[in-house]
Amino acid sequence: MRRAAILLSLGLGLLAFGAAALPLPRDALWLVVRSCIVAQNTIGSPFPCLKVDAGRGAEPGYAIVRAPDRSTHIIVTPLVHIAGVESPKVLRDGAGAYWRAAFAARRYVIESAGGRIGESAVGLALNSMDTRSQDQLHIHAECFRPDVMAALRADRVPPGSGWHPVRAVIDRERYLARAVSRDDLASGNLFEVVATLPGAGGDLSRSKVLLVEAGDHFILAATRSSRRSIENLLDHGCSRTLKQG
Known part of the structure; x- marks a missing residue:
């Protein structure tokens, strides 16, 4: 009976999230996460996830x-x-762990690309409440389109200088960007940084967020126009990135 329950849970997760050709219910990702937790706790495998980390101390758990x-x-x-992103929980102590986990998860992107790209080619992205397709907080780690990478890095935003307009229009939207240090990522909460976006007033619901590596620091970019999904900025399969390299 217990084995049957496990298999049923896994099956539901795969059916909900794996049928890419079908419209996914908005709780599909959450069903997958629950399946992964059951699998990890009962058979010692996170499948269908790549990893389940229960967290430790103030650091919350996450799934990849x-x-x-x-x-x-x-x-x-x-x-x-x-x-x-609109949840008050993202502003609590420890929520920065989700960004750190996504940053570390870049290795899966690199491995899937056959090791032919470097870490700096992989960015992190987060949709707003209006542009996401799943009602479960999630951060994307994927290659960005080369033109998006170039636009974000071109302005050379100096560390400690606050938010600056990105000169280039990205996917028909205007972004603001600021530099964040490796220490900011390692011990801070980037959700709190996004909450300081001019005009946001601490409201993150409309914020769409990008994070890219830029030498010895990172560029954090965000927009509150949120008309288009972050998916438009991703270079799925890293095909354009590989061609450029």
């Missing part, structure tokens, strides 16, 4: 999932139900 559309498209999501 390979998205059904491309092998290089990696998703990091909490082990608890958090609907999205």
Whole structure:
């Protein structure tokens, strides 16, 4: 009976999240996470996730999932139900762990690309409440389109200088960007940084967020126009990135 329950749980997760050609219910990712937790706790395997980390101390747990559309498209999501960026939970102590987990998960993107790209080619992205397709907080780790990478790095935003307009229009939207240090990522909470976006007033619900490596620091970019999904900025399969390299 217990084995049957496990298999049923796994099956539901795969059916909900793996059928990429079908419209996915908005709780599909959460069903997958629950399946992974059951599998990890009962048979010692996170399948269908790549990894389940229970967390430690103030650091919350997370799951790493390979998205059904491309092998290089990696998703990091909490082990608890958090609907999205609008949740007050993202501003609590420890929520920065989700960004750190996504940053570490870049290795799965690199491995899936056959090791032919470097870490700096992989960015992190987060949709707003209006542009996401799943009602479970998740951060994308994937290659960005080369033109998006170039646009974000071109302005050379100096560390400690606050938010600056990105000169280039990215996917028909205007972004603001600021530099964040490796220490900010390692010990801080980038959700709190995004909450300081001019005009946001601490409201993250409309914020769409990008993070890219830029030498010895990172560029954090965000927009509150949120008309288009972050998916438009991703280079699924890293095909354009590989061609450029």
